[in-house]
Amino acid sequence: MDGKRPHKKHFHEEYHERHHEKHSEENNDNDKNKEELVYNLEKCVFCGICGEICKKGAIVVDQINRTWDLTKSLCVKCGHCIRKCKVGALEFT
Numbered sequence: 235m236d237g238k239r240p241h242k243k244h245f246h247e248e249y250h251e252r253h254h255e256k257h258s259e260e261n262n263d264n265d266k267n268k269e270e271l272v273y274n275l276e277k278c279v280f281c282g283i284c285g286e287i288c289k290k291g292a293i294v295v296d297q298i299n300r301t302w303d304l305t306k307s308l309c310v311k312c313g314h315c316i317r318k319c320k321v322g323a324l325e326f327t
């Protein structure tokens with residue numbers, strides 16, 4: 235009997251820890267939502283790779299007119315474009 239009590243207490247502690255973890259995850263998600271993809275006009279060479287890699291079609295690069303455009307509502311913040319940009323023109327802020 236005595237052996238079960240500490241175990242039960244431990245279960246409760248674990249429950250609270252899990253609850254706390256869930257809260258932390260939610261907070262992290264909120265932080266992620268604040269991040270925004272930004273591009274550096276001075277670094278960009280308009281290669282178009284980021285536009286090709288983005289499966290959401292959030293980035294449109296016009297290589298002829300040298301323009302870069304992001305549709306924020308389509309971006310899921312996966313970061314693929316950032317990793318593929320060879321000149322480091324993209325980042326989350």
Ligand code: SF4
Nearest residue numbers: 278279281282284319
């Ligand atoms: S991959 Fe980088 S350099 Fe190329 S168009 Fe995109 S932001 Fe510009």
Ligand code: SF4
Nearest residue numbers: 288309310312313315
């Ligand atoms: S972070 Fe992902 S979804 Fe957003 S523009 Fe880059 S590749 Fe597309």
